[in-house]
Amino acid sequence: MNLLEVSGLTKTYGTNHAVNAIDFHIAGGEIFGLIGPNGAGKTTTLRIISTLLSKSSGEVKVCGHDVQTDPHEVRRSISYLPEEAGVYKNLKGREYLEFIAGFHAEKKERPAMVERGMSIANLGARINDKVSTYSKGMTRRLTIARALMMNPKLAILDEPTSGLDVINAHEVRNIIKKSISERSAVLLSSHNMLEVDYLCDRIALISGGVIVETGTPDSLKEKYQCSNIEEIFMKIVETLSHADEPDKKRD
Amino acid sequence: MLMNLIKKEIKELLTPSTVAVILVITVLFGSMGKLIGAAKDEAKKKPTIAIVIKEKGPLADRLREFLRTKTTLIYEGDSREEGFAALKASKKGVALVIIDQGFEKTLLAGKPALIKVEWIMRGAGLMDTISSGILERTFLDLNKQISAHLIDATKDKGDLSSSHVLNPTVKFENTHYKSKRIPALSPNKIAQVLVSQSITIPMAVMIIIMLGGSMVITSMGLEKENKTLETLLTMPVSRTTIVMGKIMGSAAVGLFMAAFYMVGFKFYVSSFETGTIDLALLGLDLNAFDYILVGVSLFSSLLFGLAMAMLLGIMAKDYKSAQVLTYPIMGLAMIPMFLTMYRDFDTVTPLVKTVLFVIPFSHPMMAMRHLTLDNYLLVSLGIVYSLTVTAILIAIIVKIFKTDKLITGIMPLRKRA
Ligand SMILES: Nc1ncnc2c1ncn2[C@@H]1O[C@H](COP(=O)(O)OP(=O)(O)OP(=O)(O)O)[C@@H](O)[C@H]1O
Numbered sequence: 241m242n243l244l245e246v247s248g249l250t251k252t253y254g255t256n257h258a259v260n261a262i263d264f265h266i267a268g269g270e271i272f273g274l275i276g277p278n279g280a281g282k283t284t285t286l287r288i289i290s291t292l293l294s295k296s297s298g299e300v301k302v303c304g305h306d307v308q309t310d311p312h313e314v315r316r317s318i319s320y321l322p323e324e325a326g327v328y329k330n331l332k333g334r335e336y337l338e339f340i341a342g343f344h345a346e347k348k349e350r351p352a353m354v355e356r357g358m359s360i361a362n363l364g365a366r367i368n369d370k371v372s373t374y375s376k377g378m379t380r381r382l383t384i385a386r387a388l389m390m391n392p393k394l395a396i397l398d399e400p401t402s403g404l405d406v407i408n409a410h411e412v413r414n415i416i417k418k419s420i421s422e423r424s425a426v427l428l429s430s431h432n433m434l435e436v437d438y439l440c441d442r443i444a445l446i447s448g449g450v451i452v453e454t455g456t457p458d459s460l461k462e463k464y465q466c467s468n469i470e471e472i473f474m475k476i477v478e479t480l481s482h483a484d485e486p487d488k489k490r491d
Numbered sequence: 492m493l494m495n496l497i498k499k500e501i502k503e504l505l506t507p508s509t510v511a512v513i514l515v516i517t518v519l520f521g522s523m524g525k526l527i528g529a530a531k532d533e534a535k536k537k538p539t540i541a542i543v544i545k546e547k548g549p550l551a552d553r554l555r556e557f558l559r560t561k562t563t564l565i566y567e568g569d570s571r572e573e574g575f576a577a578l579k580a581s582k583k584g585v586a587l588v589i590i591d592q593g594f595e596k597t598l599l600a601g602k603p604a605l606i607k608v609e610w611i612m613r614g615a616g617l618m619d620t621i622s623s624g625i626l627e628r629t630f631l632d633l634n635k636q637i638s639a640h641l642i643d644a645t646k647d648k649g650d651l652s653s654s655h656v657l658n659p660t661v662k663f664e665n666t667h668y669k670s671k672r673i674p675a676l677s678p679n680k681i682a683q684v685l686v687s688q689s690i691t692i693p694m695a696v697m698i699i700i701m702l703g704g705s706m707v708i709t710s711m712g713l714e715k716e717n718k719t720l721e722t723l724l725t726m727p728v729s730r731t732t733i734v735m736g737k738i739m740g741s742a743a744v745g746l747f748m749a750a751f752y753m754v755g756f757k758f759y760v761s762s763f764e765t766g767t768i769d770l771a772l773l774g775l776d777l778n779a780f781d782y783i784l785v786g787v788s789l790f791s792s793l794l795f796g797l798a799m800a801m802l803l804g805i806m807a808k809d810y811k812s813a814q815v816l817t818y819p820i821m822g823l824a825m826i827p828m829f830l831t832m833y834r835d836f837d838t839v840t841p842l843v844k845t846v847l848f849v850i851p852f853s854h855p856m857m858a859m860r861h862l863t864l865d866n867y868l869l870v871s872l873g874i875v876y877s878l879t880v881t882a883i884l885i886a887i888i889v890k891i892f893k894t895d896k897l898i899t900g901i902m903p904l905r906k907r908a
Pocket residue numbers: 253256257258276277278279280281282283284285323431487488489490898899900
């Protein structure tokens with residue numbers, strides 16, 4: 241059974257189609273990457289799957305549960321990491337993990353979950369410091385740890401490595417890769433094409449709210465005769481330029 | 492370059508919400524001015540009184556004539572009871588003045604004569620005792636009339652001492668303040684004792700509500716800015732739990748604040764008891780149960796403030812926009828603050844009464860005064876009302892939490908791009 245099934249998903253803001261009739265699915269054991277430029281509709285898609293946003297039309301099912309009609313069951317199966325997520329500044333790293341574990345485990349199981357979180361975050365003694373003293377990379381490791389420590393069936397990570405230096409990004413990628421099992425999956429977004437090439441089993445290229453291509457990185461490289469995803473993306477966007485809708489950012 | 496910076500700064504600061512706040516405050520102060528203008532009018536008006544003058548003779552006629560010109564008489568007769576009843580029935584009546592038979596005889600015998608005054612005190616707000624203040628000054632003039640009469644009457648004999656002639660009467664006064672009868676004091680003297688409470692309590696209540704409210708709004712703003720709210724909303728907990736958690740958490744802090752307020756307040760009140768007038772002797776003190784009721788009243792309206800803050804906090808986009816959103820709460824708390832400072836609940840028009848009752852923040856501001864007069868009903872009603880409105884607000888908030896308004900934001904004034 242697929243852990244995630246998305247079909248005909250559409251989200252409109254006024255007349256703006258943020259996401260326009262997209263279809264994809266994720267099976268157990270997969271890391272799935274949603275790749276696209278700024279304003280492509282990645283965050284919107286992830287938020288709908290995470291039960292944060294209502295959809296305009298289409299269907300989204302997580303582990304067989306509909307996000308619209310059965311959000312509580314969906315929330316039991318997922319773990320969502322928002323783009324640039326922060327932490328309550330007055331908490332210590334460990335306290336934050338304990339706080340989150342309180343939602344996901346019975347009292348007995350919490351210490352083990354927090355222990356797992358601490359080993360994922362790998363912050364050493366600093367885990368007992370206030371989060372307000374953490375660097376960006378440390379905060380990201382902590383939030384990744386809290387998203388993965390409960391072994392969610394579907395982890396939804398919005399740009400997990402954005403804004404991190406090469407070493408930190410590399411480490412976060414390894415953490416994600418290690419977290420996956422046969423019965424779980426990861427859905428992540430990125431606009432770093434090289435990263436998804438390394439990390440993802442399958443990818444979907446999204447632009448202007450439309451998925452323009454799906455497949456494994458290798459199959460896509462073969463199909464378009466390119467050595468990396470970036471080139472493929474440029475090629476596709478050029479050929480589709482008539483259907484392209486540029487990002488209409490307000491403010 | 493400077494112009495460029497100034498322009499940017501003005502653009503940042505002069506948002507629709509700040510303009511709205513400034514407008515509200517202007518209107519508020521405008522209406523305050525009206526209220527104070529009304530006070531001026533009242534200060535010019537003659538006090539309304541009832542008189543029972545049993546004394547006969549030229550002096551009595553002179554005094555009656557004097558009072559007729561200086562006051563508005565609603566009763567002039569022989570019965571104390573009737574006079575007092577007429578006074579009570581009229582909304583503006585201030586005092587019943589009684590001059591007994593033998594008044595002039597006592598005076599001529601060189602003894603001070605008695606003027607009995609039964610005051611009616613209608614409220615302890617700053618503006619409630621204007622009328623009785625005027626009457627007190629009228630009594631000074633009345634004494635001058637008596638002095639003049641005595642000088643004329645004893646011109647040839649001159650056997651009265653000058654101090655007696657200049658100070659011919661003693662006042663025997665009682666004040667009826669709602670159900671209480673306070674001996675030997677005029678409303679003005681009582682108001683002097685209560686006036687510091689009239690000012691301090693509403694201000695303290697407003698500060699507590701402001702603190703609690705901005706606590707919640709700021710936390711909502713921060714949660715949105717840090718995306719911790721998004722994280723929280725994807726956890727497998729009911730939306731009601733999330734909303735209640737936030738409100739009850741801040742309410743716990745609020746309870747703490749309310750407790751400190753009551754302790755500080757007890758000290759504040761007891762500092763008056765060492766002064767010239769003992770509130771306990773006046774029957775205007777509070778017992779332990781009263782203090783608890785004041786605390787509960789404060790807490791229930793604080794709960795309303797927190798729920799309102801949370802509703803406003805939904806509109807906050809980040810920490811900065813959260814700050815401005817505390818102003819509606821401040822505005823709503825300022826209205827009863829000023830109103831209760833100037834007037835007692837009982838002495839305002841039905842419209843103002845309704846406004847006061849509807850704003851839950853009024854109730855703790857008025858609770859103390861109501862309880863000194865044993866008006867438990869109004870305080871309890873206030874508590875029940877505040878809790879009911881809070882429950883409704885929480886239901887609305889939970890409803891909004893179940894939609895995606897928290898993420899997309901509520902933007903009623905969205906401009907078209
Ligand atoms: N609350 C909103 N109201 C109106 N339009 C919105 C709202 N949120 C997002 N959009 C629009 O939806 C489109 C998709 O936005 P989304 O945030 O999903 O993009 P993204 O792919 O995550 O971009 P980025 O890489 O910059 O994070 C954009 O055009 C954006 O302007």
